[in-house]
Amino acid sequence: MSQQREIKINVPVLARVEGEGALDLAIRDGCIEELKLRIYEPPRLFEKFLEGHGHQDLLDMVARICGICPVAYQMTAVHGLEELFGVDPGPWVRDMRRVMYCGEWIQSHSLHIHLLAAPDFFGYNSAMELAREYPAVVRRGLMLQTLGNDLIAMFGARSVHPVGLRVGGFFKAPDPEAVEAMCQRLEEAVTVAADLVHWCVGLKIPENNQQFTSVALRHPDEYAIYDGRIGSSVGLDIPVEEFGQHFQEFQVPQSTAFHTHLNGRPYLVGPLARLNLSKWQLPEPVLENLELTGVHFPSSNMFRSVIARAVEIHFAIYEALRLLSEYRVPESPAVEFEPKAGTVYCASEAPRGMLWHSYGIDDEGKVRWAQIVPPTSQNQGRIEEDLGQSLLHCGLEQEDDVLRLHAEQVIRNYDPCISCATHFLKLDVTRR
Amino acid sequence: MCHSLSQAGCNTALSPIRIIGVGSPIGCDAVGWQALDALQELGLSDSFPEGVVSMEKLDRPGAGLLDHMRGADLVFIIDALVAASDSSAMVVLHAEDLLQETAPLSAHSLGVSETLALGEALGDLPPKLQLLGIPVDATAEIKSDLWVKSETVTEIWDHICQQIALFNPQYRKVGAEEN
Numbered sequence: 001m002s003q004q005r006e007i008k009i010n011v012p013v014l015a016r017v018e019g020e021g022a023l024d025l026a027i028r029d030g031c032i033e034e035l036k037l038r039i040y041e042p043p044r045l046f047e048k049f050l051e052g053h054g055h056q057d058l059l060d061m062v063a064r065i066c067g068i069c070p071v072a073y074q075m076t077a078v079h080g081l082e083e084l085f086g087v088d089p090g091p092w093v094r095d096m097r098r099v100m101y102c103g104e105w106i107q108s109h110s111l112h113i114h115l116l117a118a119p120d121f122f123g124y125n126s127a128m129e130l131a132r133e134y135p136a137v138v139r140r141g142l143m144l145q146t147l148g149n150d151l152i153a154m155f156g157a158r159s160v161h162p163v164g165l166r167v168g169g170f171f172k173a174p175d176p177e178a179v180e181a182m183c184q185r186l187e188e189a190v191t192v193a194a195d196l197v198h199w200c201v202g203l204k205i206p207e208n209n210q211q212f213t214s215v216a217l218r219h220p221d222e223y224a225i226y227d228g229r230i231g232s233s234v235g236l237d238i239p240v241e242e243f244g245q246h247f248q249e250f251q252v253p254q255s256t257a258f259h260t261h262l263n264g265r266p267y268l269v270g271p272l273a274r275l276n277l278s279k280w281q282l283p284e285p286v287l288e289n290l291e292l293t294g295v296h297f298p299s300s301n302m303f304r305s306v307i308a309r310a311v312e313i314h315f316a317i318y319e320a321l322r323l324l325s326e327y328r329v330p331e332s333p334a335v336e337f338e339p340k341a342g343t344v345y346c347a348s349e350a351p352r353g354m355l356w357h358s359y360g361i362d363d364e365g366k367v368r369w370a371q372i373v374p375p376t377s378q379n380q381g382r383i384e385e386d387l388g389q390s391l392l393h394c395g396l397e398q399e400d401d402v403l404r405l406h407a408e409q410v411i412r413n414y415d416p417c418i419s420c421a422t423h424f425l426k427l428d429v430t431r432r
Numbered sequence: 433m434c435h436s437l438s439q440a441g442c443n444t445a446l447s448p449i450r451i452i453g454v455g456s457p458i459g460c461d462a463v464g465w466q467a468l469d470a471l472q473e474l475g476l477s478d479s480f481p482e483g484v485v486s487m488e489k490l491d492r493p494g495a496g497l498l499d500h501m502r503g504a505d506l507v508f509i510i511d512a513l514v515a516a517s518d519s520s521a522m523v524v525l526h527a528e529d530l531l532q533e534t535a536p537l538s539a540h541s542l543g544v545s546e547t548l549a550l551g552e553a554l555g556d557l558p559p560k561l562q563l564l565g566i567p568v569d570a571t572a573e574i575k576s577d578l579w580v581k582s583e584t585v586t587e588i589w590d591h592i593c594q595q596i597a598l599f600n601p602q603y604r605k606v607g608a609e610e611n
Binding site: 067111115127128129131132135138139142145146149158159160161 | 456491492494495496498499542549550553554555
C-alpha cells in the first residue's frame with residue numbers, strides 16, 4: 001500500500017462502550033495527521049441541577065449520573081459531606097460502605113469483561129455471538145454481575161440508584177439472615193473469581209507497552225476504594241483537596257466532556273492504574289493467585305486492563321466476605337449530625353477509576369455549587385494518546401476495518417463511560 | 433409478590449407462570465409496576481391453583497431479568513412502551529419481536545429486548561414469553577402519579593387469563609374470567 005495515500009476513517013458509532021462518541025482519524029503520507037475522540041452527547045448539566053438541593057437530595061441526584069456506578073457517586077459525596085459536617089459514622093458504617101462499594105466493582109467489572117471486552121478477544125462482534133459459542137463464559141459473567149448487584153441491594157434496597165445511604169450511615173442495617181445467605185454466595189464465588197483471573201490471562205492479549213502515568217487513591221492500610229490520598233506512579237502524593245493544584249480540567253472542541261491533565265500531561269485512572277500502584281496491598285490469597293498466573297504488575301500494557309479487572313473482582317469478593325463474616329447488627333445504622341457550611345473535597349475509586357467531587361455547602365446543608373470529575377473525563381487524553389501509539393503499532397497501512405476494530409478495542413480497554421463524562425464510537429478515518 | 437425493594441432477598445418461586453412488572457418507582461416508568469399492583473389487588477394469582485402464578489416487580493433488572501424467568505414455562509413481562517399515539521391500549525409483543533441482536537450492547541443499555549436477545553443466545557428463554565407493553569407518553573404533562581388506566585388493567589387481566597387457558601387448560605379456575 002502506497003505511503004502517499006491520504007486516508008480518512010470515520011467510526012460513526014462505537015459499540016460496546018457507554019454513551020455516544022466517535023473517532024476521527026486522518027492519515028497523510030503514512031503519518032497520523034489528526035486523531036480526535038469526539039464526544040458529542042449533550043452536556044448533562046448535573047452540577048447545575050444540584051445547586052440549591054439539600055444533602056440527601058444530593059445523594060439521590062448524583063446516583064442518577066450513572067446506572068452502572070451510582071454507588072461510587074453516592075459514596076464520594078456522602079464521605080465528603082461527613083468530613084465537612086464533622087461526622088464520624090464509625091467503623092461499622094465504613095466497613096459496610098466498603099462492602100457495598102465492592103458490590104459495584106464486582107457487577108461493573110463482570111459486565112465489562114464478559115459482555116463488552118471478551119468478544120474482542122474471541123473475534124466476535126457481540127456478546128450474543130460469544131453467548132452462542134461459549135454460554136458458560138457469559139453465564140459466569142451474569143452470575144457475578146447478579147452477585148454484585150445483590151450486594152448493593154442488600155444495603156441500598158435496589159442495585160440501580162440505591163436509596164440506602166444517608167449522611168451519618170445507612171437508613172437500615174441488613175438483616176443477619178440476608179448477610180448469612182450472601183456470605184454463602186460469596187464463598188462459592190471466590191473460587192469462580194480466582195479461576196476468572198487465570199481465564200483472562202489465557203486470552204490472546206496483544207503486547208503493546210506504552211509509557212503513561214498511573215493515578216489512583218492510595219490508603220496506608222488497605223487497597224483503596226472508599227478514600228485515601230491521590231498518588232501516582234511518578235511520586236505524586238497529595239490530599240484530595242489539592243487536586244486542583246495539580247490537575248487541570250479543560251475543554252477541547254471535539255468533546256462535550258472536559259479533558260483532565262496532570263501537570264499538563266494525560267494520565268491513566270482505573271483498574272490497571274490501581275493495580276500498578278497498590279498491588280502489594282491485595283490480600284495474600286488474591287496476590288498468590290495472581291502470582292500463579294506469571295503475569296506481573298505494574299504493567300505498561302493497557303490490554304492487561306482486563307486482567308486487572310478480574311483481579312479486582314477476586315479482591316472485591318474476598319474483601320466483602322472478610323468484612324461480612326463477623327457481621328453484627330449495630331445499635332443504630334447511622335449517627336446524627338448537624339449540617340455546616342463550607343467546602344467539600346472528596347474522592348473515591350469508582351470501577352472505572354478515581355472519581356473526584358467538590359461542593360460548596362451552605363449552613364443548611366444545601367449545595368451552593370458543585371464540581372464533579374468522573375474517571376472517563378480523566379482518561380480521555382490518555383485514550384487519544386494511546387490510540388495514536390496503538391494504531392502506529394498496528395500499522396497505518398492496514399485496511400480501514402482493521403484499524404477501526406483495533407481502535408475500538410483500545411478504547412474499550414478503558415471501559416469508558418461517556419454518559420458519565422457528559423458521555424461512543426464513530427470512527428472517521430481520512431487518508432490523504 | 434417480590435417487591436423491588438426486597439429484590440436482594442427475592443427468591444422467585446418456581447412457579448411455571450410468572451408475571452413480571454418492569455420499571456421504576458417514579459414517573460411513567462412506574463406503569464408496569466402499577467399494572468402489576470392492580471392485578472395483584474384484583475387477585476389474579478389467586479384465580480389459579482396455588483403455586484402456578486407468581487408476580488413480582490423488578491427495578492430495571494438488566495440481565496438479571498433472565499434469573500427471574502429461569503425455569504418458567506410462560507412469562508408475561510409488563511413494561512412501559514413509548515408510544516406516539518394517544519392510545520392506552522395494551523400492545524402484545526412476542527419474544528421474536530423483541531430479539532434485537534443487531535443492537536449495540538452496552539452495560540448501560542441492557543434493556544428488556546437486549547436481555548431477551550442475550551437469553552435467546554444462551555438458550556435461557558422460557559418456551560413462551562410475551563411482553564405486554566403499556567403505551568405512555570413520557571412528554572405528557574404529569575397530572576397524577578397514576579399512569580395505568582383501569583381499562584388497561586382489565587385488558588391485561590383478560591389477555592393473561594386467556595393465554596394461560598390456551599397454554600394449559602388445567603391452570604384455569606372457574607371464575608377467573610369473571611373478574
